[in-house]
Amino acid sequence: MTEFNARYLKDYLPSDFSINTIDLTFELDDNKTKVTSVMSISKNTSEANKIILNGEQLKLIAVYYNDTALNASEYQVDDDSLSFLIKDNECTVKIVTEIDPENNTSLEGLFKSGGAFCTQCEAEGFRRITYYLDRPDVMAKFTTKVIADKNLYPYLLSNGNKIDSGDLNNNRHFVTWEDPFLKPCYLFALVAGDFDLLQDSYKTTSGRDVRLEIFVDKGNKTKAHHAMASLKHSMRWDEDTFGLEYDLDIYMIVAVDFFNMGAMENKGLNVFNSKFVLADKETATDTDYFNVEAVIAHEYFHNWTGNRVTCRDWFQLSLKEGLTVFRDQQFSADMHSAAVTRIKNVRVMRAQQFSEDAGPMSHPIRPEKVVEMNNFYTLTVYEKGSEVIRMLHTLLGKDKFRQGLDLYFQRFDGQAVTCDDFVTAMADAAKIDLILFKRWYSQSGTPIVKVEESFNTNSGEYQINLSQLTLPTKDQATKYALHIPIAIELINNEGTQSHLLELKSDNQQWRFSGFHEKPTLGFLANFSAPVKVDFEQSNSDLAIIMTSAKDKFLRWDAGQKLFSNTISQIITDTNYQIPAELIDILATQLCDNSDPALIAEQFTLPNFHELVEQFKPINPIKLVDALDKLKLFIAKGLEKQLLSIYQALADKPYLNNAQSIGDRALKNMSLSYLVLLPEHHDLVKRQYLTSDNMTDALAALQSSATQTVESFDAMMASFEQRWENTTLVMDKWFSLQAAYKGSNIFERLKNLTEHSLFSLKNPNRARSLIGAFAQNNSRYFHCETGRGYQFLADQICSLNAINPQVASRLITALIQYQDFDEYRQNLMKSQLERIAILPNLSKDLKEKLDAAL
Ligand code: PHE
Ligand code: ZN
Numbered sequence: 001m002t003e004f005n006a007r008y009l010k011d012y013l014p015s016d017f018s019i020n021t022i023d024l025t026f027e028l029d030d031n032k033t034k035v036t037s038v039m040s041i042s043k044n045t046s047e048a049n050k051i052i053l054n055g056e057q058l059k060l061i062a063v064y065y066n067d068t069a070l071n072a073s074e075y076q077v078d079d080d081s082l083s084f085l086i087k088d089n090e091c092t093v094k095i096v097t098e099i100d101p102e103n104n105t106s107l108e109g110l111f112k113s114g115g116a117f118c119t120q121c122e123a124e125g126f127r128r129i130t131y132y133l134d135r136p137d138v139m140a141k142f143t144t145k146v147i148a149d150k151n152l153y154p155y156l157l158s159n160g161n162k163i164d165s166g167d168l169n170n171n172r173h174f175v176t177w178e179d180p181f182l183k184p185c186y187l188f189a190l191v192a193g194d195f196d197l198l199q200d201s202y203k204t205t206s207g208r209d210v211r212l213e214i215f216v217d218k219g220n221k222t223k224a225h226h227a228m229a230s231l232k233h234s235m236r237w238d239e240d241t242f243g244l245e246y247d248l249d250i251y252m253i254v255a256v257d258f259f260n261m262g263a264m265e266n267k268g269l270n271v272f273n274s275k276f277v278l279a280d281k282e283t284a285t286d287t288d289y290f291n292v293e294a295v296i297a298h299e300y301f302h303n304w305t306g307n308r309v310t311c312r313d314w315f316q317l318s319l320k321e322g323l324t325v326f327r328d329q330q331f332s333a334d335m336h337s338a339a340v341t342r343i344k345n346v347r348v349m350r351a352q353q354f355s356e357d358a359g360p361m362s363h364p365i366r367p368e369k370v371v372e373m374n375n376f377y378t379l380t381v382y383e384k385g386s387e388v389i390r391m392l393h394t395l396l397g398k399d400k401f402r403q404g405l406d407l408y409f410q411r412f413d414g415q416a417v418t419c420d421d422f423v424t425a426m427a428d429a430a431k432i433d434l435i436l437f438k439r440w441y442s443q444s445g446t447p448i449v450k451v452e453e454s455f456n457t458n459s460g461e462y463q464i465n466l467s468q469l470t471l472p473t474k475d476q477a478t479k480y481a482l483h484i485p486i487a488i489e490l491i492n493n494e495g496t497q498s499h500l501l502e503l504k505s506d507n508q509q510w511r512f513s514g515f516h517e518k519p520t521l522g523f524l525a526n527f528s529a530p531v532k533v534d535f536e537q538s539n540s541d542l543a544i545i546m547t548s549a550k551d552k553f554l555r556w557d558a559g560q561k562l563f564s565n566t567i568s569q570i571i572t573d574t575n576y577q578i579p580a581e582l583i584d585i586l587a588t589q590l591c592d593n594s595d596p597a598l599i600a601e602q603f604t605l606p607n608f609h610e611l612v613e614q615f616k617p618i619n620p621i622k623l624v625d626a627l628d629k630l631k632l633f634i635a636k637g638l639e640k641q642l643l644s645i646y647q648a649l650a651d652k653p654y655l656n657n658a659q660s661i662g663d664r665a666l667k668n669m670s671l672s673y674l675v676l677l678p679e680h681h682d683l684v685k686r687q688y689l690t691s692d693n694m695t696d697a698l699a700a701l702q703s704s705a706t707q708t709v710e711s712f713d714a715m716m717a718s719f720e721q722r723w724e725n726t727t728l729v730m731d732k733w734f735s736l737q738a739a740y741k742g743s744n745i746f747e748r749l750k751n752l753t754e755h756s757l758f759s760l761k762n763p764n765r766a767r768s769l770i771g772a773f774a775q776n777n778s779r780y781f782h783c784e785t786g787r788g789y790q791f792l793a794d795q796i797c798s799l800n801a802i803n804p805q806v807a808s809r810l811i812t813a814l815i816q817y818q819d820f821d822e823y824r825q826n827l828m829k830s831q832l833e834r835i836a837i838l839p840n841l842s843k844d845l846k847e848k849l850d851a852a853l
Contacts, residue, residue, distance in 0.1 A: 012315075017086065018041065018138065020040045022142055024143070026145070026147060026190060030100075034061070037132070040091075041091055042091075043090075050086070054080065054132060055097070056128050057104075062095070063094070067092070105761055110190065117191065118256050133185075135184070136184040137311075144190060145174055146175055146192055147168060156191075157269055159183070160177050183267050191254045195216060196217070198213070209249070214252075214277065223277075223279055227279070227292055233297075237334065241330070248267075250268060252269045252270070254270070254272065258761070258762055259763065260763050263299050265306055270299045275731070278728060282692075286664060290332070293332070297331045298327075308409070310416045314370065318366055319418065325386035340597045346527045348383055353384050361378070361852075375847055387529070387530040395502070404428075404429035423441070443470065443480065445476070445479060449466055449524075449533055451535035452464070459513065460513055461513045464521065488524070488525060489551060491545065492519040493517075496549070542565075555602075562585065564614055567626045600669040608778045635673040645670045646671060654693045671700070672699075681709055688704075705736055705741060734758070734769040735768045746791065753769070766799065797838055807842065815852040
């Protein structure tokens, strides 16, 4: 059924008009910013006559057609458009609008973050700045003049190169920027403010000198060095790996505290959530350091995969996002432990993307129907999109993949193209058939691959049967077989073999000969495809994989399976005794100290969300209890070993290198077990008091956010006092509070929402309390009384009016109700129904509620 308000991929039509150049002038003012846009427009077909420009929340002041002002009868203006006749093949249109940045709490378009003006245009925010053809296939040359008070806004920034600047009356000044590259308006940016500036430079392989500038709030300059180093590493890596160089003489990054997402790749002027720029050892954890580097790389890589070649329409979002996530994941893997990086990617897929793909908002990586585009910046488009690119990389091999990417840029540089164009370039370069593979772009849902094996002792032949099944999803009833690359290992005493199987139909068999005894199958090495695996393996086979697989991911994954098998038994049988054998198997892993970060991952149990995905529908409290029980069993069983690891690492000095980061991960993993034994509670307090870095301080607090660790509140009070003026650290404080496991959590949450530093207007702050509670405090979010759901729904109701994008992200925890038992499903649904009747319900929430209810 074609639904009113929805847009469909199948309806794509090229634009009737081109906008060739746009000259913008901004006269910045908190509440009355005047925007003047002068566009040269041409017709793409002779039949074109009426132009319909997008525009929202704008006050129209005047429209001129070839220098003549149009009177009100010559144009039509409504809530989301401005239209008028274009009589000539080429013409000039000037439009003057007025906007109110200070009251723009949605943080789309032009808004204020702290004292600075800042824009966010992706996906459809430019239409909140001026009337325009706000679609990515309309590409223009932008010139931007910014005018503002000289004292308040010494830095006036936009895309491209600075071509003019000077003083004006009333203590104002101006700067004019010109971007030589054609771009869609979603890549436009403007920033005006007073900052500290960290400067550096980079010389590209072909000899271009690039100025690198990072703008941060005053006082934060020393926290920008890691971001700068990360930027330079990214630039080098992209030259070395893909031969891609930067193309302007200046690359600017601005860090702001008010931002809906992680960061934005605006041409030459990235705007970042300060969380992904600022880092020093006192305020940022090792994970923060890792994430800053990854996001800096991601935005930098977009300059080619996103900006030089962009998307034809928003249904193609994964063209740039899936590919750019893949590139940043490869970069992180090269900069750190590849295995640990891969494990982190896979945890996100299993804990979050799989449930999105099975929930009411299920969509293919290239969606076919969209109501609110902001709802499609999803784990599916980004993370599964990256997995799809990774499968191409696996199928083609590194060299052919590179040739495919070269061909893609050769064909499409400077254009707005489709996912099909990308895959076709890959197929042409590698001379392989990817017709079937393209189905990954149009089919939603997670395939389940079922494995059956047999061994013929007489012939020494080992056989694998694979079958695939994708269950129907909300958006698609019928599913077809996909082209799935499956990497395996056949582990046996005579040497392990690695193979890549290409599963292309519902059922397929493979035979391997020459074995004296049945090999142990390591299935889906390196997580070669985003699928679920249905394969019963004995604990002894899992133990063999854990110690003998060549692929470290397989080793880790076998351990995870052992954990989830155990949890499943605990849930189904209340009298189940966890076998002591589990401790023996785990103990062997603690001995190998070559990669401490990997050991830490091996001892990190599958998280609540990963397990929900395996056992759904489930009573969440039973799952939380089972997890707690297993964790305590391990803590008791390995107490001596964990304590000696902890003690050996406890007083090592802080260094920022791989060994030291791995040691901290291992130490803090040990602490998270030891804290379950009351006799070791003093360890957390000691670690909190003696730590000289945020990784250790936060780990101590995280380990003790339970009612049973008495010192928690005192530590939290001292932490608050020390960090009350450091925004990003206070976000951590709110998240710790939200994860508190005590029955008075709801009184505590109420006080926290009334805390003087709490505000729903700052997305990081809102997420740090509300998101963290829903995500990390499963025992109380899902508590029997329904108060957890009610708390979340109350906050979403408030956010609906303030920031629809943030509200819409937070509702995920409620719309995936089908993962839980019927009692909870009903509680969750009744909260959704309460939200659904809000007056002025945003499009963002409405789309999700319509899908869920
Ligand atoms: N394009 C940004 C990225 O992936 C994400 C983003 C989308 C930021 C929409 C802001 C708004 O890097
Ligand atoms: Zn991106």
